[in-house]
Amino acid sequence: MYVSDCISVNEKGHLTIGGCDTASLAEQYGTPAYIFDENEIRTNLRSFKKSIDENYGGNGLVCYASKAFCCKEMHRICKQEGVGIDVVSGGELYTALSVDFPAENIVFHGNNKTYAELEAAVESGVGRIIVDNVYELETLNKIAEKHGKVAGIMFRIKPGIDAHTHEFIMTGQIDSKFGFALETGEAMEAVRLAAGMKNVKLRGLHCHIGSQIFDIDPFELAAKVMLELFKTVKDETGLELEELNLGGGFGIKYLESDCPRPYGDYMNSVAKVVKEHSAKLGLKTPFILIEPGRSIVGAAGITLYTVGAVKEIPNIRTYVSVDGGMSDNPRYALYQSDYEIVCANKANENRTEIVTVAGKCCESGDLIQENTKLQAVEAGDILAVLSTGAYNYSMASNYNRIPRLPVVMVKDGESRIVVKRETYEQVASCDV
Numbered sequence: 261m262y263v264s265d266c267i268s269v270n271e272k273g274h275l276t277i278g279g280c281d282t283a284s285l286a287e288q289y290g291t292p293a294y295i296f297d298e299n300e301i302r303t304n305l306r307s308f309k310k311s312i313d314e315n316y317g318g319n320g321l322v323c324y325a326s327k328a329f330c331c332k333e334m335h336r337i338c339k340q341e342g343v344g345i346d347v348v349s350g351g352e353l354y355t356a357l358s359v360d361f362p363a364e365n366i367v368f369h370g371n372n373k374t375y376a377e378l379e380a381a382v383e384s385g386v387g388r389i390i391v392d393n394v395y396e397l398e399t400l401n402k403i404a405e406k407h408g409k410v411a412g413i414m415f416r417i418k419p420g421i422d423a424h425t426h427e428f429i430m431t432g433q434i435d436s437k438f439g440f441a442l443e444t445g446e447a448m449e450a451v452r453l454a455a456g457m458k459n460v461k462l463r464g465l466h467c468h469i470g471s472q473i474f475d476i477d478p479f480e481l482a483a484k485v486m487l488e489l490f491k492t493v494k495d496e497t498g499l500e501l502e503e504l505n506l507g508g509g510f511g512i513k514y515l516e517s518d519c520p521r522p523y524g525d526y527m528n529s530v531a532k533v534v535k536e537h538s539a540k541l542g543l544k545t546p547f548i549l550i551e552p553g554r555s556i557v558g559a560a561g562i563t564l565y566t567v568g569a570v571k572e573i574p575n576i577r578t579y580v581s582v583d584g585g586m587s588d589n590p591r592y593a594l595y596q597s598d599y600e601i602v603c604a605n606k607a608n609e610n611r612t613e614i615v616t617v618a619g620k621c622c623e624s625g626d627l628i629q630e631n632t633k634l635q636a637v638e639a640g641d642i643l644a645v646l647s648t649g650a651y652n653y654s655m656a657s658n659y660n661r662i663p664r665l666p667v668v669m670v671k672d673g674e675s676r677i678v679v680k681r682e683t684y685e686q687v688a689s690c691d692v
């Protein structure tokens with residue numbers, strides 16, 4: 261009935277998540293607040309892990325892309341579930357290491373890692389640093405030499421695949437700031453360069469073709485293109501690369517009309533291509549890494565707001581304003597992202613109104629959704645925006661000096677705080 265499986269309605273007609281009444285959560289923790297269902301997160305992690313186990317005999321690693329939602333508790337859950345993580349900054353790395361996340365299972369991304377970030381990665385023993393460019397390769401080799409270490413690396417490759425998604429979140433084509441181009445020979449050149457370096461070990465190659473992708477074909481095509489590069493590397497240098505990282509990007513349901521396939525389907529289809537194509541090219545099936553982010557946490561999270569002013573502009577539109585906005589969810593302002601919204605305390609009533617849900621930031625573009633169906637609401641009602649688990653908390657800002665929201669984790673009808681609500685004092689704490 262709703263876009264996410266962990267959402268339901270109870271006998272009071274209130275929306276529930278993970279067995280908790282959202283109106284009660286709003287009262288207990290205040291609004292605005294992010295709520296996550298722990299079981300949904302664990303189920304998603306397990307489904308990817310299971311398919312690696314089944315399709316590749318366990319010869320692979322699921323790395324949760326922590327930029328989707330990064331906090332200590334999320335890293336603890338990943339650690340318990342036996343998956344790796346992908347980080348893209350010193351801050352994400354720090355967060356993971358602060359809960360003793362095993363560094364060997366950390367993958368470090370980024371198109372412009374700083375010297376300090378590379379050094380932190382080398383010192384902490386990050387298993388795979390995904391090298392983006394030659395400048396980074398040379399810098400890293402020097403840092404590893406200085407520390408008397410050999411850094412495990414993979415190269416980020418642009419396989420040049422159009423995954424038919426929103427332009428802003430498409431990263432696999434040639435015009436991208438990420439990675440080495442295939443067709444210009446840049447990728448092969450980097451492989452040769454790395455082969456001559458003493459303090460880096462090239463473990464394999466990586467690609468990430470985009471985000472919120474529903475089709476399986478682009479993933480299959482990417483796997484083929486990458487394996488062909490493995491073959492070229494072998495033919496031209498004699499080096500048989502061991503690992504193939506196929507990135508993330510699996511789509512989730514934001515609206516009823518979205519139809520993502522079960523993740524097992526993607527995994528089975530791609531695994532078939534990987535195994536068949538490796539055999540055809542005379543390569544052994546590589547160790548496979550995948551980096552799902554949105555598909556792990558997206559549908560596991562919601563945001564609760566309280567309705568304030570309702571402003572009806574005759575013949576134009578009705579603005580329903582809430583106590584948060586682009587500071588906790590910038591995705592509509594950035595990408596016109598779709599969301600399903602429900603009045604949490606009137607979830608049994610029909611959604612009869614067409615409204616624009618606006619935030620409280622001083623910015624006309626601060627909207628959560630335009631022309632969305634909603635129950636008839638008034639000041640004091642609680643709104644739930646569904647599927648906000650990915651790229652909301654992690655993309656939040658202090659615009660207008662609005663404190664960041666707390667994160668509440670629910671599980672089987674119980675709830676607990678995993679990130680506290682920021683205070684005004686904390687917002688101003690770095691001011692001199």
Ligand SMILES: *Cc1c(COP(=O)(O)O)cnc(C)c1O
Nearest residue numbers: 325468471508509551552553554
């Ligand atoms: C963002 C990103 C991911 C995760 O993408 P999702 O769409 O959230 O699954 C994985 N790998 C890399 C390199 C990324 O940049």
